[in-house]
Amino acid sequence: MILWLTTFAFSIASALLPFLPIEVYILGAGATEAGTAAAISLGIAAGAGATIGKIIWYELARRGAESAWAQKKLSQPKVKASYEKWVARMHGRPWYAAGIMFVAASAGVPPLLAMAAVGGLLKMPMWVFVPTVFLGRSLRFSLLFLGVDFALH
Template sequence: MILWLSTFAFSIASALLPFLPMEAYILGAGATEAGTATAISLGIAAGAGATVGKIVWYEVARRGSTSKWAQKQLSKPKIKNGYERWVERMQGRPWYAAAVIFVAASVGIPPLLAMAAVAGLLKMPMWVFIPTVFVGRSIRFSLLFLGVDFAIH
């Protein structure tokens, strides 16, 4: 239970702070426990924690999009072009937007942190955002835990 809770907590921190890679944690934690059920359970804990952290980024973007700082950032040509490109791709296309978020959550391309912010700016419905991130991250982290378990044990 302690490993499950620490995995959940570290995953929240990792989702908020990009310099704390969850994958490095998985290498260490996965080496201490064995078994398919444990690996999947830890992957789900990590997925849940990552979802909590990305909800924070989503909300910061959603609520801060009208701030003076955000408007100043969005007026910079490079940021504005990227933002407008994602808005054009995702606005009014909920299935496409959900697919992009799922790929970002499960594969990491495009980066999920950036896509969580875009989802917040576009006000993607939370009932789409939360399960999409949770399922994608849980699959990713479960497969990583399973890979470590397979390689070590």
Template sequence: MILWLTTFAVSVASALLPFLPMEAYILGAGAASAGVPTAISLGVAAGLGATVGKIVWYEAARRGVDSKWAQKKLSSPKVKAGYEKWVARMQGRPWYSAALMFIAASVGIPPLLVMAAVGGLLKMPMWVFIPTVFLGRTVRFTALFLGVDFAIH
């Protein structure tokens, strides 16, 4: 239980602070864990923690888009055109939004931190954002934990 909670906490911190790579933690924690069920459980803990951290980035961007600073930036025709282009792509297309977010969450391209902020700026529905990020991160981190477990045992 301690390893699970530690994995969750490190994952939240890693999601908030991009200079703390979760993958480095997984190498160490994966070596300390034993077996497929533990690897899956730790993958879920890491996925949950990453989702909590990315919600913070999402909300900061969602609330920040209405700030005076953001509105000043959006007054630039070039910036506004790009913003409106992405809004048009995302609005009313939850499957498109979910696919982009899932790829970012599971593969890391584009970086999930950037996509979480973009999701907030474009006011992506939370009912799309949360499960997509959770599923993508859980798949990624579970695969990494299983890979470490396979390599060691």
């Protein structure tokens, strides 16, 4: 239970601070626990924590979009055109938005930190953002824990 809580807490910190890579933590934590059930459980803990951290980035970007600085940037024709193009792509297309976010959450390309901010700026529906990030991150981290378990045990 301690390892599960530590994994959850570290994954929140890692989601907020990019210089704390969760993958390195998984290598160490995965070496201490054996078994498929433990690997999946720890992957879910890491996925849940990462989702909480990315929700914070999402909200910061969503709320920051109304700031004077952001409005000044959006007044530039080139920036405004790009922003409006992405809003048009995402608006009314939750499956498209979810697909991009799932790839970012599970594969890390494009980086999920950036995509969480973009999701907030574009006001991606929270009902799309949260489950997509949680599933993608949980899958990624469970597979990493399973890989460590397979390699060491």
